[in-house]
Amino acid sequence: xxxxxxxxxxxxxxxxxxxxxxxxxxxxxxxxxxxxxxxxxxxxxxxxxxxxxxxxxxxxxxxxxxxxxxxxxxxxxxxxxxxxxxxxxxxxxxxxxxxxxxxxxxxxxxxxxxxxxxxxxxxxxxxxxxxxxxxxxxxxxxxxxxxxxxxxxxxxxxxxxxxxxxxxxxxxxxxxxxxxxxxxxx
Amino acid sequence: xxxxxxxxxxxxxxxxxxxxxxxxxxxxxxxxxxxxxxxxxxxxxxxxxxxxxxxxxxxxxxxxxxxxxxxxxxxxxxxxxxxxxxxxxxxxxxxxxxxxxxxx
Amino acid sequence: xxxxxxxxxxxxxxxxxxxxxxxxxxxxxxxxxxxxxxxxxxxxxxxxxxxxxxxxxxxxxxxxxxxxxxxxxxxxxxxxxxxxxxxxxxxxxxxxxxxxxxxxxxxxxxxxxxxxxxxxxxxxxxxxxxxxxxxxxxxxxxxxxxxxxxxxxxxxxxxxxxxxxxxxxxxxxxxxxxxxxxxxxxxxxxxxxxxxxxxxxxxxxxxxxxxxxxxxxxxxxxxxxxxxxxxxxxxxxxxxxxxxxxxxxxxxxxxxxxxxxxxxxxxxxxxxxxxxxxxxxxxxxxxxxxxxxxxxxxxxxxxxxxxxxxxxxxxxxxxxxxxxxxxxxxxxxxxxxxxxxxxxxxxxxxxxxxxxxxxxxxxxxxxxxxxxxxxxxxxxxxxxxxxxxxxxxxxxxxx
Numbered sequence: 297x298x299x300x301x302x303x304x305x306x307x308x309x310x311x312x313x314x315x316x317x318x319x320x321x322x323x324x325x326x327x328x329x330x331x332x333x334x335x336x337x338x339x340x341x342x343x344x345x346x347x348x349x350x351x352x353x354x355x356x357x358x359x360x361x362x363x364x365x366x367x368x369x370x371x372x373x374x375x376x377x378x379x380x381x382x383x384x385x386x387x388x389x390x391x392x393x394x395x396x397x398x399x400x401x402x403x404x405x406x407x408x409x410x411x412x413x414x415x416x417x418x419x420x421x422x423x424x425x426x427x428x429x430x431x432x433x434x435x436x437x438x439x440x441x442x443x444x445x446x447x448x449x450x451x452x453x454x455x456x457x458x459x460x461x462x463x464x465x466x467x468x469x470x471x472x473x474x475x476x477x478x479x480x481x482x
Numbered sequence: 483x484x485x486x487x488x489x490x491x492x493x494x495x496x497x498x499x500x501x502x503x504x505x506x507x508x509x510x511x512x513x514x515x516x517x518x519x520x521x522x523x524x525x526x527x528x529x530x531x532x533x534x535x536x537x538x539x540x541x542x543x544x545x546x547x548x549x550x551x552x553x554x555x556x557x558x559x560x561x562x563x564x565x566x567x568x569x570x571x572x573x574x575x576x577x578x579x580x581x582x583x584x585x586x
Numbered sequence: 587x588x589x590x591x592x593x594x595x596x597x598x599x600x601x602x603x604x605x606x607x608x609x610x611x612x613x614x615x616x617x618x619x620x621x622x623x624x625x626x627x628x629x630x631x632x633x634x635x636x637x638x639x640x641x642x643x644x645x646x647x648x649x650x651x652x653x654x655x656x657x658x659x660x661x662x663x664x665x666x667x668x669x670x671x672x673x674x675x676x677x678x679x680x681x682x683x684x685x686x687x688x689x690x691x692x693x694x695x696x697x698x699x700x701x702x703x704x705x706x707x708x709x710x711x712x713x714x715x716x717x718x719x720x721x722x723x724x725x726x727x728x729x730x731x732x733x734x735x736x737x738x739x740x741x742x743x744x745x746x747x748x749x750x751x752x753x754x755x756x757x758x759x760x761x762x763x764x765x766x767x768x769x770x771x772x773x774x775x776x777x778x779x780x781x782x783x784x785x786x787x788x789x790x791x792x793x794x795x796x797x798x799x800x801x802x803x804x805x806x807x808x809x810x811x812x813x814x815x816x817x818x819x820x821x822x823x824x825x826x827x828x829x830x831x832x833x834x835x836x837x838x839x840x841x842x843x844x845x846x847x848x849x850x851x852x853x854x855x856x857x858x859x860x861x862x863x864x865x866x867x868x869x870x871x872x873x874x875x876x877x878x879x880x881x882x883x884x885x886x887x888x889x890x891x892x893x894x895x896x897x898x899x900x901x902x903x904x905x906x907x908x909x910x911x912x913x914x915x916x917x918x919x920x921x922x923x924x925x926x927x928x929x930x931x932x933x934x935x936x937x938x939x940x941x942x943x944x945x946x947x948x949x950x951x952x953x954x955x956x957x958x959x960x961x962x963x964x965x966x967x968x969x970x971x972x973x974x975x976x977x978x979x980x981x982x983x984x985x
Contacts, residue, residue: 318758326590326760333590334758335757335758335759336752336756336757337756359759360867360868360870361868361959362753362754362864362868363868363956363957363958363959364956366958483806484806485798485808485809485812488808489805490779490807490808491683491742491813491816491817491820492681492682492791492813493790493791493794493810494780495788496786496801496802497787497788497802498802498803499802500800500802502799
């Protein structure tokens with residue numbers, strides 16, 4: 297992975313908060329010295345529960361290309377059921393990373409040519425005191441564990457800032473637990 | 483001479499006689515006030531002034547009695563129509579001497 | 587202070603920083619989050635303004651016209667069919683010389699119904715007597731809103747601040763949020779020559795005769811034609827005001843550039859890609875790719891479409907072999923409006939200089955069709971290598 301320019305595509309469902317999660321990562325990346333960050337939701341088709349995509353580009357220099365990501369370095373999947381509904385690995389670079397929220401074990405999956413990071417974010421988030429189904433902060437912990445880009449502390453700071461009026465400690469706890477428990481490997 | 487140095491760049495019309503030109507020449511009928519029926523004229527005090535209020539050209543004065551500026555009165559007849567005592571009559575301009583018309 | 591927000595929020599923050607006191611807008615995708623943000627600012631007291639809810643865009647502009655006539659700094663925003671519905675009042679605002687600033691969040695117009703980005707909406711308002719400024723990123727959105735008020739109030743001409751729907755309006759990017767103190771320094775309170783006043787009543791924009799007339803003071807006043815000529819003349823002269831705004835802005839905020847054209851690798855270029863909005867930044871990536879192939883090409887982003895900076899455009903393109911115009915709109919039955927405007931500018935000026943660049947047009951991204959950078963690169967290369975003056979080609983058309 298070229299750490300000067302990283303493209304992350306987020307797959308979630310309308311209402312799951314993928315945009316907020318991507319925004320938190322964007323903010324943390326910017327604070328870490330990535331002067332170019334562009335977070336673009338898929339446009340116009342947001343409906344609660346429907347598959348949605350968000351793209352996040354992170355660069356050491358200003359980004360001029362706002363076109364959709366074609367060959368991501370990382371895909372983040374907030375709901376394992378999306379594997380059946382969307383082409384989540386479409387265009388994913390060889391050696392790219394899949395970050396997956398799933399109740400199933402890491403060994404259940406086989407994605408030849410890609411790295412895989414899994415955690416049961418749904419359960420972890422409930423354990424952290426969040427309502428069932430709130431997974432967008434937990435998944436940030438898994439993403440950081442998978443690619444080690446910004447440091448978990450910087451991301452926790454971003455989560456607590458974003459959620460300062462909405463259970464900040466529980467949200468950051470979900471991310472910390474997910475960071476600790478994410479299983480990585482091929 | 484053009485309007486290059488005119489003080490505005492918009493259409494901006496202010497109240498006052500003559501904003502539409504010397505419209506008195508348009509008149510076919512002239513309003514004539516019968517002071518014996520006109521309310522402020524008869525009572526000798528401020529009253530009624532409906533002709534003043536309704537005149538679209540602001541040519542009726544708010545005075546006792548009301549007077550009409552024939553320089554700009556178009557002869558529309560609204561004052562005669564609205565007068566509650568029918569004190570204003572529209573009279574054919576031909577009834578007035580040419581000399582009189584020229585004065586206005 | 588840098589923040590990461592979407593383009594609509596950048597515009598809303600700009601309007602708040604400019605202390606607009608009357609907002610009237612009707613929500614339409616993709617402009618909606620902008621007006622929601624403004625009503626949020628007003629509701630929470632972060633912005634001291636009156637938000638006037640209206641039942642249509644036509645009424646939104648009517649409210650802006652009334653409020654601006656009364657001396658208020660006003661703002662509205664719209665997109666696509668909303669702008670078209672507003673059209674009659676849009677013309678009125680410029681004829682009445684009211685310095686209204688309106689964000690146009692560019693979107694395709696129906697039919698068929700489409701909520702995605704192109705620029706047909708604002709381009710179709712080209713001849714309304716408004717200025718049109720185009721933005722390529724969030725920094726330009728917020729900065730252009732601030733400059734727009736100064737330019738509009740200096741010239742008494744309304745300004746559209748145009749930015750691409752979704753691609754900019756809904757995309758999050760970092761930008762510098764200007765300090766309120768500096769904005770206040772840059773933009774003094776609005777004080778029009780005349781604001782509606784019961785003590786000095788006036789009838790504004792009433793029936794105005796074809797001929798000049800003598801007003802109540804006995805002075806010879808304009809007829810309709812003089813008033814319209816002066817709008818045109820002042821629009822042409824506003825090019826200098828736009829440059830002055832850029833200069834003042836860069837002195838106070840420490841950033842700025844060419845007021846009309848944002849050029850990238852154009853100095854030694856044989857060929858130049860020309861466009862407006864976010865597409866011109868994407869074209870930089872194509873230019874970089876073609877430079878690696880040894881092709882001398884650059885890109886110019888036109889920031890000011892009306893008034894059209896014909897002299898600056900022709901001068902910048904002097905000696906170039908070709909100009910390739912990329913547009914997200916067109917004059918149906920002919921070609922892209924920018925291509926036509928460019929050719930007219932070159933015809934008068936480049937021909938006199940004895941060197942006329944070839945002009946080739948491309949239409950792209952109509953109704954939100956994805957524009958991949960590789961497609962732009964291929965189109966540019968093809969246009970440079972192929973001398974054929976074909977009708978404008980549509981990029982990504984699947985027919």
